[in-house]
Amino acid sequence: MAQPGLATRFQRRFLAARQLCSFPWPELEQTLRISPDSSLLLDILHKTVRYPLCAKYPPSTKYRRSFLTELIKKHEATAAEPLDELYDALADILNEEESTRSYKNYLLPSGEPVTLSESVAIISGGTTGLVTWDAALQLAQWAIENNSTFRDRTVLELGSGIGFTGIAICKTCHPKAYVFSDCHPVVLQQLVENIHLNGLVLEPGKTRHIQTEPQGQEEEATNYQNPKLNPKLIVAELDWGSVTEKQLLDLQPDVVIAADVVYDPEIILALIAMLQKLSTCRAARKAPEVYIAFTIRNPDTYHLFQAELDKVGIGWQIIPAHSNSIFLYDVQPNVTILQLFI
Numbered sequence: 001m002a003q004p005g006l007a008t009r010f011q012r013r014f015l016a017a018r019q020l021c022s023f024p025w026p027e028l029e030q031t032l033r034i035s036p037d038s039s040l041l042l043d044i045l046h047k048t049v050r051y052p053l054c055a056k057y058p059p060s061t062k063y064r065r066s067f068l069t070e071l072i073k074k075h076e077a078t079a080a081e082p083l084d085e086l087y088d089a090l091a092d093i094l095n096e097e098e099s100t101r102s103y104k105n106y107l108l109p110s111g112e113p114v115t116l117s118e119s120v121a122i123i124s125g126g127t128t129g130l131v132t133w134d135a136a137l138q139l140a141q142w143a144i145e146n147n148s149t150f151r152d153r154t155v156l157e158l159g160s161g162i163g164f165t166g167i168a169i170c171k172t173c174h175p176k177a178y179v180f181s182d183c184h185p186v187v188l189q190q191l192v193e194n195i196h197l198n199g200l201v202l203e204p205g206k207t208r209h210i211q212t213e214p215q216g217q218e219e220e221a222t223n224y225q226n227p228k229l230n231p232k233l234i235v236a237e238l239d240w241g242s243v244t245e246k247q248l249l250d251l252q253p254d255v256v257i258a259a260d261v262v263y264d265p266e267i268i269l270a271l272i273a274m275l276q277k278l279s280t281c282r283a284a285r286k287a288p289e290v291y292i293a294f295t296i297r298n299p300d301t302y303h304l305f306q307a308e309l310d311k312v313g314i315g316w317q318i319i320p321a322h323s324n325s326i327f328l329y330d331v332q333p334n335v336t337i338l339q340l341f342i
Contacts, residue, residue, distance in 0.1 A: 115194075275314065
């Protein structure tokens with residue numbers, strides 16, 4: 001008898017193209033020993049490699065090949081009859097060429113996906129901004145659980161990368177306007193592609209200093225656009241070291257967020273200087289709420305960030321961690337979310 005719960009857990013991990021070690025392989029192996037039921041394996045196959053979303057936006061060739069190889073090993077260990085469909089799926093993938101890009105698909109609580117075109121390498125084109133980091137996943141989860149913070153408000157995201165957090169917020173939290181920003185040209189181009197890929201449409205003339213996708217993709221995205229639900233979207237090239245107070249004043253954010261931007265002392269100083277500009281140029285407006293999520297890889301860097309905030313008089317408090325995981329991580333990362341008071 002098939003176990004849809006186990007198959008669904010495989011699906012969620014597979015769609016996000018995380019490491020193979022994150023799959024519940026021991027549970028699958030134990031289940032197959034008790035009852036070598038081919039229907040469970042077929043259910044897993046059709047919720048992963050054969051899933052329509054994966055067929056359209058597939059994870060990397062290497063990842064799918066390794067996944068199917070492991071799945072076949074688990075099946076063969078049961079001494080059950082071979083499943084031709086498993087071997088056929090692997091044969092199809094063996095004929096594919098490797099690519100420097102692949103897709104990851106994250107399922108929102110509604111079941112709607114966030115699809116991202118990502119680099120298969122952590123560092124590509126001289127930047128780490130072409131992949132999604134764990135802090136972005138956790139910040140998106142916190143935003144979904146606290147959607148009233150974003151509803152009907154203007155949100156500025158610093159260091160948007162390829163867009164996961166912002167796209168998830170736009171699809172679930174209903175902000176009035178959302179400003180994606182980054183400073184790397186290649187990252188900005190990929191960001192725009194992913195925005196369109198998810199059926200979101202940028203404001204005409206509001207993509208600053210970068211080119212959007214060729215015609216065709218945007219037309220496809222428009223088919224899914226609901227103007228009553230979607231916010232005004234802007235992509236901005238924003239260099240913290242050279243941004244002017246006028247540029248920040250034009251954005252007029254109610255909420256400012258960032259994920260995984262606290263990892264280098266020089267970047268920390270530039271970020272804090274930019275936040276100070278944001279505080280002084282708000283005119284008569286209320287200061288925006290600021291939330292920064294980051295993985296603590298180096299405690300010294302984390303403490304430096306806190307010390308520099310204290311030095312310039314920016315208050316901060318730690319946001320309590322959530323208990324349930326909407327999105328999946330390779331490991332449980334040491335991610336902290338700070339609310340800053342500028």
